[in-house]
Amino acid sequence: MQRYLLLRIGQALLAMWGVTILVFALTRLSGDILQIMLPIEATAEDFARASKVWGLDKNIVEQYVIYANKVLHGDWGRSWRFSTDALQIVFERFPATLQLAAFTMGISTAVGVLFGVVVATKKDTPIDLGGKLIALLGQSLPSFWTGIVLMWIFSVSLGWLPAQGRGGLSHMILPAITLGWFNVAAMMRLTRSSMLEVLDSEYVKLARIKGIPEWKVIWKHCLRNAAIAPLTYFGVLAGYFLTGSVVTETVFNWPGVGLLAVEAILARDYMVVQAVVLFMSAIFIVTNLVIDVLYAYLDPRIRYN
Numbered sequence: 001m002q003r004y005l006l007l008r009i010g011q012a013l014l015a016m017w018g019v020t021i022l023v024f025a026l027t028r029l030s031g032d033i034l035q036i037m038l039p040i041e042a043t044a045e046d047f048a049r050a051s052k053v054w055g056l057d058k059n060i061v062e063q064y065v066i067y068a069n070k071v072l073h074g075d076w077g078r079s080w081r082f083s084t085d086a087l088q089i090v091f092e093r094f095p096a097t098l099q100l101a102a103f104t105m106g107i108s109t110a111v112g113v114l115f116g117v118v119v120a121t122k123k124d125t126p127i128d129l130g131g132k133l134i135a136l137l138g139q140s141l142p143s144f145w146t147g148i149v150l151m152w153i154f155s156v157s158l159g160w161l162p163a164q165g166r167g168g169l170s171h172m173i174l175p176a177i178t179l180g181w182f183n184v185a186a187m188m189r190l191t192r193s194s195m196l197e198v199l200d201s202e203y204v205k206l207a208r209i210k211g212i213p214e215w216k217v218i219w220k221h222c223l224r225n226a227a228i229a230p231l232t233y234f235g236v237l238a239g240y241f242l243t244g245s246v247v248t249e250t251v252f253n254w255p256g257v258g259l260l261a262v263e264a265i266l267a268r269d270y271m272v273v274q275a276v277v278l279f280m281s282a283i284f285i286v287t288n289l290v291i292d293v294l295y296a297y298l299d300p301r302i303r304y305n
Contacts, residue, residue, distance in 0.1 A: 084187030086275035097256030103239035108180030116191025138185025164253035194226035
């Protein structure tokens with residue numbers, strides 16, 4: 001087990017190193033920040049002076065070495081737009097993203113697993129067909145379109161829910177549906193397929209022969225053994241909710257890290273973009289690392305292979 005843990009931790013560190021290289025290179029391809037920050041009447045001397053102050057006069061390799069060294073020491077750069085520490089801005093916006101992600105993940109996972117178990121036990125019935133339709137729509141409709149349609153129906157036409165901004169429970173309903181519908185569909189399909197395999201196994205037939213109540217057979221024996229595939233997806237899901245909410249936060253003007261990323265990209269604020277991507281990548285990688293460890297505990301064959 002220790003060898004398995006060390007291997008996974010090494011892979012996680014290697015992935016983070018790759019992320020630093022990619023985000024550093026890609027942000028430099030978006031254009032010259034000096035053209036935005038300096039006024040039109042700026043002279044060549046002004047450009048040279050600003051380039052030296054911000055370290056842009058060095059070649060790309062030297063810039064990356066300096067940047068990587070600062071990241072390792074906790075200095076993730078200073079925002080050129082907000083005139084403050086880039087990581088501090090991310091920390092200020094993260095609670096809003098965490099609030100929406102936790103609410104959406106909890107509700108959508110519970111609904112997806114529940115629907116998956118129900119449709120698996122009602123195979124080839126109208127309930128099963130209805131579940132397949134929900135899964136098809138959830139994985140086909142783009143999130144930005146879903147958000148706009150929900151906003152038009154429930155906010156503009158009916159006036160039941162607020163359209164934008166962060167607030168109480170009513171402010172989270174539409175963004176949560178937009179962000180979580182895909183998860184409900186994916187979790188339901190995974191749970192259904194896993195449950196169908198388990199329901200046909202020999203030990204389930206034996207449990208039924210012994211006279212164990214059907215609800216206990218399904219929810220205790222079958223669901224536990226069918227949970228490996230959904231658990232694996234749960235790691236991807238947690239990372240997706242925390243890092244992939246850019247579209248949803250932009251549509252509903254939710255003041256989280258996703259909206260911050262869009263604002264920073266439009267302003268070519270390299271330091272904030274890098275801080276957002278690194279922070280979210282770290283969350284995604286750590287989450288999947290934890291899921292890999294849990295997966296190994298659920299299925300001992302993983303750690304030995």
